[in-house]
Amino acid sequence: MKTVRLFGIMIVLARGWEKEENAMNIEMTPDELFFFDADPGALPLYAVLKEKLLSLLPETLIEIKRTQISFRNRYLFAAVSFTPVRKKKERPPHYLTVTIMLPSRLESLRVDAAVEPYPQRWTHHVMVDSAEEIDDELLNWLREAAAFAAIK
Secondary structure (H helix, E strand, O other): OOOEEEEEEEEEEOOOOOOOOOOOEEOHHHHHHOOOOHHHHHHHHHHHHHHHHHOOOOOOOOEEEEEEEEEEEEOEEEEEEOOOOOOEEEEEEEEOEEEEEEEEOOOOOOOOEEEEEEEEEEEEEEEEEEHHHOOHHHHHHHHHHHHHHHOO
């Protein structure tokens, strides 16, 4: 079993969990770690999001692609990426863009961009730069997106 410690998070690269006091244990694949070569400082944000999302929606499948990590059930309902949805001077040094697919537009100041590529199919981009922003509101949007994807 290989473990890596990054920013106070014990990353486990095998089946099973390592026990360490005051460390969050998140299982990561080599592909997930490779995705964060572009910005290792964003890995702790992803670890928190992944842990909370999988505890909320344990049936979620994760697909790692070149430009995004997708969350899906029957269909894609959310993704994380480094998509720059703000001007460079307004972006934090380390962030994730959480993309959420919903049937209607979210009216929230947290949404950096929203588009309707198809009727009643809205894509929202929310930039997250701290673990505190991965809160109940964001998780509820992800739950709604998963439910919407399951009935498409």
